[in-house]
Amino acid sequence: MRLRMNIRNKLLFSILLVLLVSYAILAVTTFKSVNYALEAQVSKNLEENLRYAQSQLFARADLITYSLSQPTTAPPVQKYIRTSNRPWLTDAVQRWRKTIPFVEVLSLVDPQKRVLTRLGSGTSDRLAGLEYAMEQAFRTRNTVVSTELVSREFLEQEGGVAITPSTLKENEAMVMVVAMPVIAPDGTLLGGVLAGDIINNDPNLPFQVQEVFGKEVEVTITQRGHRIASSVAEEIPIPVSIDAAIMERLERRIPYRGEAKIGNSFYETVFAPIANLRGEVIGSLSVALSNDYFTRIKRDNMRNIMASGAIGVFLSFGLAYLMARRLTRPLTDLTRGVEQIEAGELDQRVVVTSADEFGMLADSFNRMASTLYERERTITRKTQDLQRLNEELERRVAERTVALRMEMGMLEAILTSMAEGIVVTDRDNHVTLFNPSAQKLFDLVPHRVMHQPIEQVCDLGGFCMLLEHIHAVRAGEGPTPREEELRVKGRKLKVSLSPLIDEAGAFAGVVMSIRDVTMEEEVDRMKTEFISTVSHELKTPLTSMKGSLQFILSKGKWLTKTERELLSICQRNTDRLIRLINDILDISTIEAGGMQFAFGQVSIGELVVYACEEIKGFAQGRNISIVSDVATDLPAVWGDHDRLIQVLTNLLSNAVKFSPSGKTVLVSALRKGNYVTVSVADVGRAIQWSDRDKLFKKFQQLGSSDPRERSGTGLGLAICKEIVERHHGRIFYESGAAGGNVFSFAIPVYEETLHEQ
Known part of the structure; x- marks a missing residue:
């Protein structure tokens, strides 16, 4: 049996359906707007909480800096630091500790970073764990604040409190370090103060943040992925130790913002990396807001929206029922007219005299034929539009094809020419x-x-x-x-x-x-021959000039001070030109294959001794120490004694020239397979990557702000390279593990049986 409904009920149900759909759309859009607003508020709250947590993390460092800046500038303190009065300074450090009782590490050091006094009971005079921070403070003449990881042994030696194993992570602790230089009024560096606050012993930072922003905020400080301070319960693992993607971003010093799971709950989190003074990431600071809090807000908003919708639907239902009863009265006349058309009287028209919607319905029925005609015209017009668009597409394809052909022709012309x-x-x-x-x-x-x-x-x-x-x-x-x-x-x-x-x-x-490159090779050969010829022609007059100047200086007792100084300058410049010409002749002779090598059994230890003695005077003039770490049991090498000394002397001269005053140049040697590798290491400024390709090329000098460091021919390393390669060895450069530069060359080991054959 087919269920029949009258017009009134259909109209009523239609109105209800429209109302339900409208209220549903309104509820969905409202819910989305609330979610968007909540997400924006979450992001803002996380950033504010993170900034506050970071300020709290560094607040004590600022307090330490302020508390120590006044006593270190006092004349008595600077006087006793200058005179290294350890008893008085020890008493002063204890007094300073009372002013800042939360400081666990407090040491006074002299300009050589030797400890004058400290809170702890350690006997070493070095800052084994934090010398780099104090060195930065001395170099910049400013207070250096950083977060560092130090060992338990360092804390027991430097700190004024006992360290329990439970506060350490992997036998290390995170310390907020303040390194402050002590500078006299005349600008003299007298020493420095090193203070530290162990973060592992201070879990109060998260709760200070919660007092400001509420208990929904969860704050965590980690050390190499291990929690050291957190408002989260200890038995709940933090996200850093779970999600490797977060740790990977933090290790690249990129903050993380997103959703993370803490325990069985999800949190909106933001992580900020904590790096030490060298830029290494040693931990993180994170702030999290629980999704449960925002879920409750969403649920309350959704409940209010649904309640408002239900009330609106109920009221609309009553109004729709009343309007449906009134509007269905003219339906009888409209039904009779439709039945006549249905009976076959196609020339009939539905006539409804009312001016309401039913009259409009009758007019719509009568205009249906003309509407069909208009629809056909519309379809034809759309078909024409599609055809026009298709022609436009074909035209653009043809233009692009022509452009591609032009590009192919251009490419072919380039390759051809x-x-x-x-x-x-x-x-x-x-x-x-x-x-x-x-x-x-x-x-x-x-x-x-x-x-x-x-x-x-x-x-x-x-x-x-x-x-x-x-x-x-x-x-x-x-x-x-x-x-x-x-x-x-x-x-x-x-x-x-x-x-x-x-x-x-x-x-x-x-x-x-x-x-x-045949022509280029010929040009290089001609250039080398030209330089060699010119150098030969210049060497003879320069040698005569040098002898004349030496004779005048030794016999000319009547010379005034100014004249003698000018003649000395001429002699030095003549010596420099002779060295330049000798270097040019050496490199030209080597490249031309004319340099003779007297190969034989050579002792590396003997080479190092001769080279160090030869460069000793130059090193003493620059206050540089040369240390030899060459073992006595190294095998002999097969080479030219004088030429190898020339290589080693050149490397030592460069190391002394580019090392800061008061530093050490280390010479070492070891056997690697069938080669003995000799290395010269300095602690000067490391050579930049862009300059390393120039090291062993002719007439190449590295850029420097000091004109003295740019003096030279630019041929020393090129000559060393040619000599070492004639010994069937190799010369190379490496940056030092702790800074500086290391130049090394490898020479084959002397094999007696092989050379006898």
């Missing part, structure tokens, strides 16, 4: 491009090489020695791009090989760029 030869192979190792420069270099015509295997082309062009490198590039072995040199038909060529990668990242072929 290039002076360098370009050869490209596909993934099957067949030649797909062989430009005119490559054809000229290898004397090949295009039809003999295009789409041919590269092995066949190599046979025709005479560069088969390149096949091994092509196969290495195809296999992904070695560096890319790789540079190779080969000689073909009396010409020296430099070849750069690079893999060709398609859009999917797969290997698609090899690109080879070939350049003829």
